[in-house]
Amino acid sequence: MTTPEGLWPVDADEEYRRARAELWHAERDLRDAVEAVARARRALPSGARLGDYELAEGPADPGLDEPVVTRGLPDLFGDHATLVVYHLMFGPGQREACRMCSMWVDGLHGVSHHLARHTAFAVVAEASVPELRAWGRRRGWDGLRLVSAGGTSFGRDLGAVRPDGTLRPGISVFRRVDGGVRHFYTMFADWSDEERERGIDLYSPVWQVLDLLPQGRGDWYASNHYAGRLRG
DSSP states (O other): OOOOOOOOOOOHHHHHHHHHHHHHHHHHHHHHHHHHHHHHHHHHOOOOOOOOOOOEOOOSSOOOOOOOOEEEEGGGGOOEEEEEEEEEOOOOOOOSSHHHHHHHHHHHHHHHHHTTTTTEEEEEESHHHHHHHHHHHTTTTTEEEEEEEEESSSHHHHHSOOOOBBBBEEEEEEEEEEEEEEEEEEEESBBSSSSBTTTTGGGOHHHHHHSTTOOOSSSSOOOOOOOSSSSS
């Protein structure tokens, strides 16, 4: 297979050209593997049927102070047949949400208007709606559905809340089928108790760009205190 042109400047030496050509083939193999996994994911059989749950939601704009409303899980779909949920590590009484989770939601917020053409999307946490509103306002998450599952078994049923009460960051996808809701897919940041993190890195543009750098991602960890990034 011929390596495409334009992957190096005209004066690149032969050593770089050979190494970059080998990398291009590896990148193509990775692309093919990612697409194969996506096909297998789409072919998953129908998942478990879920209850309605009584979830609390604030307004789509976290800057508004409208009353809290109670919604069932099916109500979060709107006109869509699918729903994507980000499980935000943010418990009641905590001053801030998880900084890595907040980074993931920052990225999803940036593309949320594109996602809305295809699927419903919500951020769900154990924290109360006022706490979610305040954090969403600080992050600038205008237009996102911020939903509290506090007081329900939603997080435990999906594995986002462990039996000991600790929280896990992750993404779930649901289908609306036969008048009810069925689970389709869940993935957490940790692959397992032994393999920490990187389980949902593909869904954050930050990691993808850092992996392009010569120094890579290193041991960098997101922070909630970048100057000029948070709103008062």
